[in-house]
Amino acid sequence: MAIDADVTVLGGGCAGLSLALRLAERPGRTRRVVVLEARDAYQHDRTWCFWRQTPDRFDALIRHRWEHLRVRSPERDVEVDCRLTPYQMLESGDFYAYVQAVIAGQQAVRLETSVTVRGEPVRIPGGWRVETSAGDHTTAHVIDTRPPRSPGRGDALLWQSFLGEEVLCEQPVFAPDRADLMEFDETTPPEVAFTYVLPLAVDRALIETTLFHPQPHHPEDLRARQRQAVAQRCRGAPYRIVRSESGILPMGLRGAPTKTRAGYVVAGLMGGGARPATGYAFQRIQVWAERCAVALRAGRAPVTHAADPRLTQWMDRLFLEVLHAEPACGPSLFTALFANVPTPRLVRFLSDQATLLDRACVVTALPYSIFLRQLFARLPVSGLRRDLG
Template sequence: MKKYDFIIAGGGMAGLSLAYYLSQSPLRDRSILILDKETKQRNDRTWCFWEQQTGPFEPILFRKWNTVEFFGTTYEGLLDIGDYQYKMLRGIDFYEFMKNHLAQFPTIEFRQVTINRVKDTPQGGFVIANDEPYIASYVFDSTFALNLKRPENHNLLQHFKGWVIQTEKPCFDVNRPCMMDFRVEQHGDCRFLYVLPFDERTALVEYTIFNDRLLADAEYDTALIDYISRFLDTGNYTIQETEFGIIPMSDEPTQERAGRRVVRIGTSGGYTKPSTGYTFQRTQRYLHEIVQNLVAIGKPRRRKPWLRRVFKKYLDSVLLNVLQYRRHPADDVFTRLYQYNPPGQIFRFLDEDTTFTEDLKIMSTVPLGPFTVAALDVLRKKVLRI
């Protein structure tokens, strides 16, 4: 049996990004096997993120904007995002770019298989796929499913359905994407739309919900139809594409190092921010650091200051507690964050780049009563867990 240097279990965003960073490093000549059950030939998702500098995927961005709109409970209008840009990357463009780029390296192999098991052993990381064994010095696994049923944790879902619509009337301003629009019935949840214009007659309109249960498919459609009729002067329109996704929002403890030779990446490794579901930029940052350390010391480690990490996770749990137990309307929470803080500072906060003092200043702008109750409840749960 051939032993690879690296096996990447799961060829989605995290797995392909890791292969890309390895190919851009001095490790580009190492043997790499990418295993996935799909061939990634359709536009199954869209990633939107903010960034200050030019990123590695700049050539394949579908759109980018220097400002965004926000519609909340007591504040609406354009947000001054400073030196940030709001960027949109389509899944199909990402997959095609990765396939073409990685095909240049003869030491990188792809296998379309179903992964049955990933195991750490003294001999290396083992993967069983289609009942066949594979071994590598390190296995990077993005397929491990988190346990989202433990009652001692906060377990929500971010679920969304989006339509790319083409309209009869020219109703979109290509320079004004809407990042969050809370002018929809909340039903006690956190529900908002975002609208990303491609041109004057084409845009992605997406309905997003934070709660603990999925809707019937027709309910997403009804919400999209209602929003378009109320807020967009489209005339007749046709649906060109549809996308649907689910992202876990959970403070379930994750284990990035699942063994000496197995490393979990992506959502499996805790790369999704629990309180918001943001994943793309965190994944890029963490994987880049892993590859840097593989080059420097030969081990896939990330530097994780303990106190800072614990405090950030605590803040995530507090916001999840507010959302899960409906302690305060979520639309008002997010409105306050963007109304009373510079948007760029909120971006830094969500990227976990803010200091302890900055975190406290931002948290002082949310409703203190409900958040204090949530903070105490999170502490109680942690004590009971211990």
């Protein structure tokens, strides 16, 4: 049977386009790449932020950089000086436009929009058959980056649900040189809920309400809190919402994140693209895209995301378990992290580049009694005690 493509990427979002970009620039031995994307047109639908550590291929696309951040709870106000590794913002609209322009100028990669992939690819001799809204498509390799169809309680240890709005205020109420990474309020019942504020100008900011919870939350569930957060940040002045974005990201996917079938890999959020403890995925996706492009250029099979080092997996899991079991501790844990760990070490830890010493600093910065409680709760004897009442 004739095969239509060497590699077919299901979904042309962050992961699909990041890989397409690398292969469009240098295809090597993989000369027929197809990206199947459901949407008709790309819009600025999300804002990617991450810490800048080294010169980066997207430097020219960065719209804002902050050298000062703040993490606040009712008990503590922590100023974070990140001049060495500024926190920077890339608008997805700029990224999509840039990748589309690169793809338009070459032959190896074809981006097909308005094509919805239906169901799961089916194994055929020499590859896979993919059923789409535009008919059947055959390919030697599949890279599936489609997001979770219906995020559910139990599929991840916690879900990060958020609703963000870019507001234009009639008065100058924001300080554009400092972003609020996390501002915790009192919540009843106790929840890990906070506001994230990226000031873009004195009268413009992206204000986001975020919740870490075992249950994924629809943006509408966050609407009332968001309205309150925006009103408070605009200090009662009239404002206009110019754009909104929302997401539900897995924090600690349960079960095997990757399907290991010959010539079929899962990548992006469902392939382990998101760091469990933070939900941040943009930089991890870039690292994966580089690795996967190297394999494909050499004529090898595609690869999925590399597993995190065991110690990182263990630390992230324990951290999430603590947030799950004792959400009231969330504000004190995050403020302790930012107050007690030197910023370069914390940034390396959050950006998957931690040394052993960085990890040790993170561990010693946190109130150990909470973590010991959680470790004790893991012991079989704790379950037995619970069972006995």
